[in-house]
Amino acid sequence: MDRIEKDFLGGLTLPSQAYWGIQTERARRNFPLSGYRVHPALIAALAQVKKACCLANAETGHLTGPKVAAILQACDEIAAGGLANQFPLDALQGGAGTSTNMNLNEVIANRASELLGGPKGDGALVHPLDDVNRHQSTNDVYPTAIRIAGIGELRRLAPAVAALQGAFQDREKAFGGIVKIGRTELQEAVPLTLGVEFSAFAEALGRDRWRTAKCEERLRVVNLGGTALGTGIAAPREYIFRVSERLREVTGLGLSRGENLAGETANADPFVEVSGILKAHATNLVKIANDLRLLNLLGEIVLPPLQAGSSVMPGKVNPVLLEAAIQTGLKVMGNDGIIADVASRGTLQINEFLPLLAHAFLESLTLLANIDGLLADQVRGIAADEARCRAGFDHSPQIVTALVPAIGYERAAALLAAYGKEEGKTVRAFLEEQLGRERVARAFSPAHLTALGFADDGNDTEGQ
DSSP: EEEEEEETTEEEEEOOSSSOOOHHHHHHHHHOOHHHHBBBHHHHHHHHHHHHHHHHHHHSSSSSSSSHHHHHHHHHHHHTTTTGOOOOBBOOOOOTTTTHOOOEEEHHHHHHHHTTTTTTTTTTOOOIIITTTTTTHOOOOOOOHHHHHHHHHHHHHHHHHHHHHHHHHHHHHHHTEEEEEEETTEEEEEEHHHHHHHHHHHHHHHHHHHHHHHHHGOOOEOTOOTTTTOOOTTHHHHHHHHHHHHHHHHOOOOOOOOHHHHHHHHHHHHHHHHHHHHHHHHHHHHHHHHHHHHHHHHHSEOOOOSSOOSSSTTOBBBBBBHHHHHHHHHHHHHHHHHHHHHHHHOTBBBBHHHHHHHHHHHHHHHHHHHHHHHHHHHTTTTTOOOOHHHHHHHHGGGGGGHHHHHHOOHHHHHHHHTTTTTTTTTTTHHHHHHHHHHHHHTTTSSHHHHHHSOOSSSOOOOOO
């Protein structure tokens, strides 16, 4: 049987089994926009914030009796992923996050009332505003929750980046002895090894790993206790000092209360800073994924087959995961622009558009962690076609560059001119005839090609 709830705007009918209340129901009807739901990490983080606030209010005597334990249990259940179907709101919503805050307040209150033997929607045993939201504002709990959720997602991302870096380092070692021709501007360039090529991917991801691990600290300063504008209005001072301590205990994170809560409430630039790090990682992913597609096209590497690639061409297998990685990177880059735009559009004491920022920010973190994990599995399965790499190397005129320190530029050019008159020989075979197999083998060895420069000791030179 449905129930009716009322507020100053009138009454609404709600499903009897719904833990949310009239404020959530109004928002549910007002914002049927994107089909995206509020990120579950944000819901869990808000539940942790509500728990910390409840503890601080209980310690200062502003919440007493059985309702305290009931509220805490409801918060724990939600933080653990329970009641997930009770958060129906669209991620894109007006009101600076008030709708999501009220969704949490109502669900926690109704679950707590249920635990105490009362009905949903009554508010007599546990009230969503007077009890669950006591001494809080959307403007301090919501930004705080975004930070907590962001840190949690960063801690998922950091090991995923490390795993992807490790996968490339593994392939770097496996391919260390495979010589091939390098390419610049989509033209053949000087030789290197396939291992060196993969080391460049690993190096870029190493920077991403370091940056990702470091940027967590940018999210540790919260404005909880600042209430509406950062002044702490309508909240007791003792509560304000206690609530951040309880939040550290509840989350297990090294959070700190901002020195200027008005500044923390009005500005969202820390999210822009962290998003820039995410964009850098996304940029690397797009570049790496596209390079792997090209190497696969050239036949120098073989990607693990994942699925049939065509509905009309039998046997066709496409680099679908790399295509997904590129799309993921582009989405994160787009989200970075959204986050910067949202942060710039806050007006005066708050930012009204934080729901869009929260969605874009947490989505980017989740997407990157997911694609990194998938890519790591595929990269570990990449095989090299050593014969194809060697054939491309042996036929490329650019390999003569490795001999320039020994024979000089002019003679190298003359040899290439002479090779142009030959037929049926590789460049390497021709050079072996002209310079000797041993000398060419030494110049084209993986160790020689990947050494940082050459030893200027005169041991491998001849008159020019």
